Amino acid sequence: MHTVAIADVPELEVRAWRNWVKAELLQGSRPVILYGTRTSETRVALTMVLQRGDGGLDLIRTSVDPTTGYFALSEVAIAMHAFERELHEQFALRLTAHPWLKPLRYEGGTQADMARYPYYKLEGKEVHEVAVGPIHAGVIEPGAFRFMCHGETVHHLEIQLGYQHRGVEALLGRGDPRRHTPLVETIAGDTSVAHAWAHCAALEALAGVALPSEGEIARALMLELERIAMHLAGLTGLAADIGFLQGAATYGRLRTTAINTSMRLCGSRFGRGAIRPGGAGVGLDDGARDAVRDACALLRDHLVAIDALFLEARSVAHRLRGVGRVNRAMATQLGLVGFAARASGVDLDQRRPARGAYAAVPLARTLETTGDCWARARLRITEIAASLGWIEAALAHLAPMPADLAIGALAPATIAIAIAEGWRGEVVHVLETDAAGGLARHKVQDPSLRNWLGLAIAVRDNEISDFPICNKSFDLSYCGHDL
Amino acid sequence: MTFKLLTLRVRQDQGEQFIKDLRAARPAGFRGLPVIDTTPCATGCDACVTACPTAAITAAPLALDLGACVFCGECARVCPAHKIAMTTEVAMASSARAELVVHEGPARRPPIDVAAAIRKAFGRSLKLRQVSAGGCNACELELNALANVNFDAQRHGIEWVASPRHADGLVLTGPLTKNMQDAVQLAWDAMPDPKFLVAVGACAISGGLYRDAPGLARDFLAKVGPLVFVPGCPPHPLTVAQALLDVMGR
Numbered sequence: 249m250h251t252v253a254i255a256d257v258p259e260l261e262v263r264a265w266r267n268w269v270k271a272e273l274l275q276g277s278r279p280v281i282l283y284g285t286r287t288s289e290t291r292v293a294l295t296m297v298l299q300r301g302d303g304g305l306d307l308i309r310t311s312v313d314p315t316t317g318y319f320a321l322s323e324v325a326i327a328m329h330a331f332e333r334e335l336h337e338q339f340a341l342r343l344t345a346h347p348w349l350k351p352l353r354y355e356g357g358t359q360a361d362m363a364r365y366p367y368y369k370l371e372g373k374e375v376h377e378v379a380v381g382p383i384h385a386g387v388i389e390p391g392a393f394r395f396m397c398h399g400e401t402v403h404h405l406e407i408q409l410g411y412q413h414r415g416v417e418a419l420l421g422r423g424d425p426r427r428h429t430p431l432v433e434t435i436a437g438d439t440s441v442a443h444a445w446a447h448c449a450a451l452e453a454l455a456g457v458a459l460p461s462e463g464e465i466a467r468a469l470m471l472e473l474e475r476i477a478m479h480l481a482g483l484t485g486l487a488a489d490i491g492f493l494q495g496a497a498t499y500g501r502l503r504t505t506a507i508n509t510s511m512r513l514c515g516s517r518f519g520r521g522a523i524r525p526g527g528a529g530v531g532l533d534d535g536a537r538d539a540v541r542d543a544c545a546l547l548r549d550h551l552v553a554i555d556a557l558f559l560e561a562r563s564v565a566h567r568l569r570g571v572g573r574v575n576r577a578m579a580t581q582l583g584l585v586g587f588a589a590r591a592s593g594v595d596l597d598q599r600r601p602a603r604g605a606y607a608a609v610p611l612a613r614t615l616e617t618t619g620d621c622w623a624r625a626r627l628r629i630t631e632i633a634a635s636l637g638w639i640e641a642a643l644a645h646l647a648p649m650p651a652d653l654a655i656g657a658l659a660p661a662t663i664a665i666a667i668a669e670g671w672r673g674e675v676v677h678v679l680e681t682d683a684a685g686g687l688a689r690h691k692v693q694d695p696s697l698r699n700w701l702g703l704a705i706a707v708r709d710n711e712i713s714d715f716p717i718c719n720k721s722f723d724l725s726y727c728g729h730d731l
Numbered sequence: 732m733t734f735k736l737l738t739l740r741v742r743q744d745q746g747e748q749f750i751k752d753l754r755a756a757r758p759a760g761f762r763g764l765p766v767i768d769t770t771p772c773a774t775g776c777d778a779c780v781t782a783c784p785t786a787a788i789t790a791a792p793l794a795l796d797l798g799a800c801v802f803c804g805e806c807a808r809v810c811p812a813h814k815i816a817m818t819t820e821v822a823m824a825s826s827a828r829a830e831l832v833v834h835e836g837p838a839r840r841p842p843i844d845v846a847a848a849i850r851k852a853f854g855r856s857l858k859l860r861q862v863s864a865g866g867c868n869a870c871e872l873e874l875n876a877l878a879n880v881n882f883d884a885q886r887h888g889i890e891w892v893a894s895p896r897h898a899d900g901l902v903l904t905g906p907l908t909k910n911m912q913d914a915v916q917l918a919w920d921a922m923p924d925p926k927f928l929v930a931v932g933a934c935a936i937s938g939g940l941y942r943d944a945p946g947l948a949r950d951f952l953a954k955v956g957p958l959v960f961v962p963g964c965p966p967h968p969l970t971v972a973q974a975l976l977d978v979m980g981r
């Protein structure tokens with residue numbers, strides 16, 4: 249959570265800004281987000297947010313004429329590629345020497361370009377391409393994949409997204425931001441709680457309202473339930489994809505237990521309605537607490553059995569070990585976030601250093617090092633256990649929520665940045681107000697934006713038949729990316 | 732030894748049907764079908780109308796469109812007369828769009844009327860192709876859940892298929908994005924007759940929270956009218972299961 253008056257954010261002329269950011273990136277500063285805000289017909293304000301090792305954020309702004317633009321930062325740091333592609337798409341910002349200005353989402357009137365897009369090509373005898381999507385062979389969201397292969401080996405995967413683009417940011421820019429939570433809950437509907445929390449935290453900061461610790465803990469409880477449920481959903485899919493049916497059936501069944509617990513607490517299996525500006529719609533009477541305790545006990549009990557089966561089955565290890573590997577250096581270079589980064593040994597988790605609910609109740613650290621599908625699966629198993637442990641410890645601190653706090657006028661000319669560690673990774677909401685305290689910009693970033701390129705890199709030199717496993721092991725959101 | 736015992740227990744737990752009757756089950760705590768009682772509104776009160784994020788409510792007389800409702804419960808929370816209440820009822824799908832409107836008075840189960848020919852063709856086995864066109868993955872997860880061991884819709888012959896060529900029905904989620912319109916049309920055209928369309932979730936039925944979004948193109952829905960509308964955001968798997976059983980006449 250970071251709130252700062254726009255006047256206090258250092259602002260540099262665009263070349264100096266670029267050099268400053270470049271120097272920071274070369275020294276290993278971690279980019280969180282770079283986004284644009286239109287300030288006039290001919291100017292766009294660019295805000296770069298970097299994160300220090302202690303979790304603190306550094307902001308730096310510039311104002312740029314989109315037709316002049318600047319010399320692309322993706323040239324120095326690949327992790328910047330998605331931000332700059334977005335700037336190019338949203339503001340027609342000129343980015344000299346950007347290696348790949350492919351549209352992220354095909355916003356506006358650019359649908360026709362989708363079919364005409366020139367994919368990368370691999371040429372040579374016996375080279376072949378496989379095109380999949382946008383509709384896939386399952387009940388999942390759409391996206392297109394183009395594999396360039398030689399025999400069974402994938403040399404490159406190019407991912408084409410944008411099919412899910414609805415225009416989330418356009419909607420968030422209209423009307424009263426206090427009333428946007430139901431919409432925010434559907435930006436990536438499997439990450440409703442993390443998005444709602446980040447959105448509400450940013451609003452509360454702008455309104456100068458601080459939630460009491462019961463409220464923070466209630467929100468974290470819903471977030472950890474969401475994490476458990478979605479990690480179980482991921483393991484279900486992974487087990488199904490490798491034909492480990494006992495795992496698919498059992499993890500799937502246990503996910504039901506987790507989401508029904510969310511439903512018991514807030515009326516929705518996806519935690520919708522659990523978080524609202526200034527409060528939380530979580531019922532925490534004694535009965536609810538007992539339901540949470542019982543669900544945790546059942547999950548622990550059954551997970552011991554199924555996790556042992558999964559982790560000890562030679563067939564499972566054989567299919568997942570060494571497949572879809574992203575090493576630590578590559579994960580850092582690409583700017584991966586969330587469990588995909590942690591599976592590659594990057595110790596990045598917005599719940600640490602601990603603040604708020606996670607300072608009140610500590611959370612076990614989770615990390616893997618091998619960066620393959622096996623590591624991502626194992627990590628999800630460990631993270632479920634860590635979240636269960638957190639919830640069990642938090643039970644003692646759970647108390648019925650006080651009445652919702654009123655969200656009054658928002659501080660004028662201020663930027664609030666809130667980051668929630670959702671199950672996939674960091675969910676970022678940035679709210680900017682104008683001089684009158686009205687909303688000037690609501691920028692959303694789902695962790696999927698940062699991680700899709702990780703999947704493309706992970707499948708290189710793997711067999712094309714292992715793609716479904718790689719894809720499932722990253723478990724990225726299409727709608728969260730496409731907005 | 733312990734390992735084997737644990738293994739056995741996992742197996743045993745799955746030895747019986749989790750939900751014995753998909754029609755009788757009631758999900759504890761689910762924020763489902765809203766009902767409106769006949770208490771008069773305070774003069775000039777429009778608290779629910781303004782609170783609703785999807786303009787699902789019209790006043791005087793009060794009516795609530797389940798096709799737009801996202802079941803957030805705001806209307807019930809703000810009503811000073813406690814006229815609107817959210818119930819745990821899951822049965823609310825209908826074959827007629829207009830029947831999705833809830834009026835004052837006791838809850839009424841909207842009807843699902845489908846032609847005898849449909850029942851004859853699909854009454855024993857229903858193969859469905861799901862397509863998401865801007866869906867947020869909650870509708871999709873709930874549809875997937877229909878096939879898990881808890882709901883086990885396969886017991887009634889309901890199954891998801893990979894190819895539209897194998898499908899009897901197209902189950903559409905999401906508000907229909909411009910970028911998906913060609914793909915949706917292609918999938919529909921690839922399906923053999925007889926075939927039908929099911930609109931699942933507020934997004935598909937009315938645009939839901941995205942009704943004013945710039946990235947939509949909903950012509951397909953106007954052209955191919957859905958056979959069944961399944962309200963929810965997302966609908967509970969039981970809502971979907973009951974609607975499909977009604978289509979099949981089971």
Ligand code: SF4
Nearest residue numbers: 783800801803804806
């Ligand atoms: S429950 Fe439905 S009708 Fe009521 S406010 Fe929410 S969306 Fe509107």
Ligand code: SF4
Nearest residue numbers: 867870932933934964
């Ligand atoms: S109806 Fe609701 S749950 Fe379904 S896709 Fe739309 S926003 Fe998501």
